Amino acid sequence: MPRAKRRKPYDPARTHDRRSQDLPYNAEVATVEVDDPLAIEPGEKIVAFRSIRNDPLGRLHAHRQIDDTQYRSGRAFQNDWEKAERGPRAVDTTREYVDGGLQREPITEGQRQATLRLNRAEHELGADGSALVHDVLILGMTMEQVGQRRGLRTQRWQDYFARRLKECLGRLALMYGLATPSPVPAKDRHPG
Template sequence: MARVRRNKSYKLAKIYDRRSRELPFNADVTEVEVDNPLALDSGEKILAIRSIRGDPLGRLRAHHQIDEAQYLGGRAFQNDWERAERGPQAMDPTREYVDGARTREPVTESQRQAVLRLNRVERELGTDGAALVHDVLILGLTMDQIAVRRAVRTQRWNDYFARRFRECLDRLALVYGFATATGAQRAERRG
């Protein structure tokens, strides 16, 4: 009986590539570096594709319009907002039914800290800056949509809102500790 020959060696087999080759026609993605969930050593990174279609902060970061400190400050604001938000909640079928009255869940310490940080952010940004940051980071509005909401529809206003939003991100980076104040900024805050 003849022996079967193998054409390829197992040692020379290529590593399986898990990257997607085909994307939907309207996909808006960027490559990001994330921790490898299958790594044996901690801290190993891999490249992944992340959708930035509904994420204005991710889009700004992907197009190099904001830096890392501004990005992290915006993400910290979003995290605090989600933690502090206590909006409509679904009925919990595991809880005992008592005449339709629901007891309020107690405020946790993390929620309380998030509300305190959000109050400080609002003081630092001012009313207009806090509203602008909320519109972009929480509601996901573009500068055009913000201009329409405020009844100003020129490119000059769009540029102003974009510049003001970056200033607010700078202030968020300072408040959350991702950046340090320069000498001019310290003098401005004192005065």
């Protein structure tokens, strides 16, 4: 006769694993540590899954190809783009006119500031850098797609675009104040 299994006693100190065990077939996820929404003490963390399927910036961060500062600067750029994009809309002439329709929303101070930061970022990055950042962060393109769009399909060009994106994210981090400029080594300084 087989023995009955003993149940382990309840231990309230043991954390519960809230990660999903049944992911969709084509899911692409990465683990990330976030604040616990059910925590008793503030600052407690749990491990959760983040989808990186349509998020090139999240994918680069999850695969340790960019650091936290570059990741946060990319998210700040995306946030500014979303704020600035919500501006005045064109009149849709295909829709039927209705009395009492909604008035256009005025441009807010937050939208204006976001637009100014985006203009500054475009100036800092230059035409090529801002186009690359826009393709990856706003349109969600991979390095392979960026190369195909420009007619440059070799691995060497993909590596170049990846290095250039990291450089642009570093410039954005400086612009957003998430990083400080690296000091010039003493041997490179001009005597003055």
